[in-house]
Amino acid sequence: MKAQVKWLGEELFMGTSASGHTMILDANAGNLAPSPLEAVLISLGGCSSVDVVSILQKSRQNITGCQVEINGTRVDGVPALFEKIHLHFIITGSDIAAKHVERAVSLSADKYCSVALMLNAKVDITHDFEIITQ
The missing domain is CATH 2.20.25.10 (N-terminal domain of TfIIb)
Incomplete structure (x- = not known):
């Protein structure tokens, strides 16, 4: 690449x-x-979202939307690296099981998202989710 x-x-x-x-x-x-660091947050959210949507679709969950809100906290100093990043997934659809969303988000964070796995060595990355039924 x-x-x-x-x-x-x-x-x-x-x-x-x-x-x-x-x-x-x-x-x-x-x-x-x-900014370049904003692009890192966007890349993390994009990478994770691709995984979450794919896993939920393979689990036959009826999702109609996936949005992730990302909040990064940087250290006070130079370079101002990310110290913590939190991803909040908002999944919309009908008949969506929370256990499937929890599994998809965890698999993305721990196994599939290349961006998250690269950042994990230096950054505390957390995540949660909510389901909005349509």
Whole structure:
């Protein structure tokens, strides 16, 4: 897997994946685009959500939506690394069993999500969920 990041000027950078997709990053506290650390949170949420949806679908749960709210806390110092990250999954649908959601979220965090597994060495990652019945 390869990628490229190009400086666009000021504090803007454009990342391009090997598949040709682009993403703008703003090193200036995310004023014009996500900051690199905001992109890490988004990547973690995306990676985990892919797993959770896939596992729930394979478990034949009738899900119609999955959203994850991510809250990262950084250490007070330089570099300001993430100390803690909490993921709150909001699963919508009908006839969804909490045990299946708990299992999907745990499997993602502990076994499948590459981003979470990379961050686990340095960051305390927690998660919970709620189910909204439609």
